[in-house]
Amino acid sequence: MASVSLRSVSKAYAGTAAVSDVSLEVAEGEFVVLLGPSGCGKTTTLRMVAGFVQPSAGSILIGGDDVTAVPPRARNIGMVFQSYALFPNMSVAENIGFGLRERRVPADQAKRRVDELLELVQLSGRGGASVEELSGGQQQRVALARALAIRPRLLLMDEPLGALDLKLRESMQIELHRLQRDLKITTILVTHDQQEAMSLADRIVIMKDGRIQQVGSSQELYDRPANRFVAEFIGKNNLLRGRVVDTGAEGSAVRLAEGGVVRILGVVGRVGDFVDLSIRPESILLGTTPLGAANVLTGTVQDRRFLGNIVHYFVKTASGGTILVERPAVDPGAAPGEPVAISWEPDGAVVFPVGEASPGRGAPTA
């Protein structure tokens, strides 16, 4: 097992930056997930760690050794590809044993290791099968076993569960998590699925346009997003635009484009500045009469979606914006068409300054 350091790593293709100045420390045994929309540079970053892409600038260290100029085959990294990339001309056991054979491991030793891994990924007895006979989930396990067989210093996974259906993906997430814990292997995984990232990662690295936006645990990212992008990318979120009207020791006041003046914690900018309030749907209370939280807006329930343990309300405000409110199903709530008051505490909103942008209208984002 080894730590990984990326030091000001950049990659440009024909003048276009795919990855810009990425610095990241991954501790020994840590599970780090690179998360972001497609084209954010997460896969390029992973492929630079693997050695398939040469950085335009910066250096990459594995276990303290600078490997920037080391070819992939000498990096001792286990890699799981999105397509699994199993060798179709080889059996399951031959696939798993590929790296051992390349390393000239004696046949009996290699066989023992392959059996060990077949057991680890719960495919004992399937060693002789052709990889094409296997289901998607089983192929995924073989790809993982093949990567682990060589006892790599580091495990890299590029959207490893992307091709599986939802049920299988969830059970594989649990298995992957358990495996990583047991083996204590340093792991970097790339995904665009925030739920997957949150359920697997010790730390999540959020990327956009080739740059790291924020690094932190799932909870840190959810509770304290560093910017508007992170707030919108992780979980559901309401973004309300407003203008600072008062700053004081116990907080500031913001006049919302939705109408009404609300209190926020701390001081963001100066009076007259535009700000965005990011409010989680579950931080908002909803009732036919105001429910006591400090900030209150009024509106009408436009739509109500019952989702089992929770209910989503889409509330249309006086100025025409829509706010998403998530309440437990046991709450009395309100029916579509009913006028309601929605309210939240000042600490329920994360505030981001807005540059010179014009005031916009708040809208729920998925």
Next chain:
Amino acid sequence: MTGRIRWSSVVAAATILFLLGPFVVILGASFDTGDNYHVQFPPRGFTLAWFGQISPKYVQAAWTSLVVGLAVAVLAGVIGTAAALGIVRSRIGGKEAFQAFFRLPVQIPLVVTGAVFLQFYYYVSALTGLDLLRGLAGLILAHLFIALPYCVGSVSSVLVRMNPSLEEAAQSLGATHWSTFRRVTLPAIRPGVAAGMFYAFIVSFGDVPVAIFLAAGDAATLPVRIFQDMQFDFQPSMLAVSSLIVIVSAALILAVQRFAGLDMVLPGGRR
């Protein structure tokens, strides 16, 4: 709707008949009992006599064709694979130009190719004293020229469809470039290589216009021999030779179909 289906069936049947007709005539006529100086179909009897009367010079010519064809297939397989790897994998610009360049030999009329190679060999001979027209080297070289595009094409087409992660997976597992090629790339592109080699063999084996310039006299290939005899000295035994070629070709196609998949060879194939 039904009218259209019936119409297309008629066209299909007519096409099959059109493709099959000449073979049926040749095969049938080769069993004819008469001693004609023209093709007799339908045959008036059945005899295998003509097969017994095949001249040894045809056996000699068949052997020449086989040696040339196999040499061309092997060389085209090796060179074509290397060229396809270079074209498909290279990151340099002008890839299209290279691809067009490798298609060039197909676009030159074979008679011109034959004449050009003949002139070229004269030139080489005058310059260096090396006579490529003696022996089979010159013919093999010229056939390689016309067969190579097929090999480059068929290998390229499987190569571009190959999952690039396969080679990366091999490398991440510690494989060298050579080991990656031998254990991962080659097995993946084998159908393309086999198809290309098969095509190279067929192109060489069936060629008259080039070989007629370069393989005269005792070194004549089978089709050149048939072509010359057809002009000057028709014998019913030539139909027997032709029948044998048809039968061997059919067997060869079935074999390739079995081991490599014919879709790889013929245009409009799978995937």
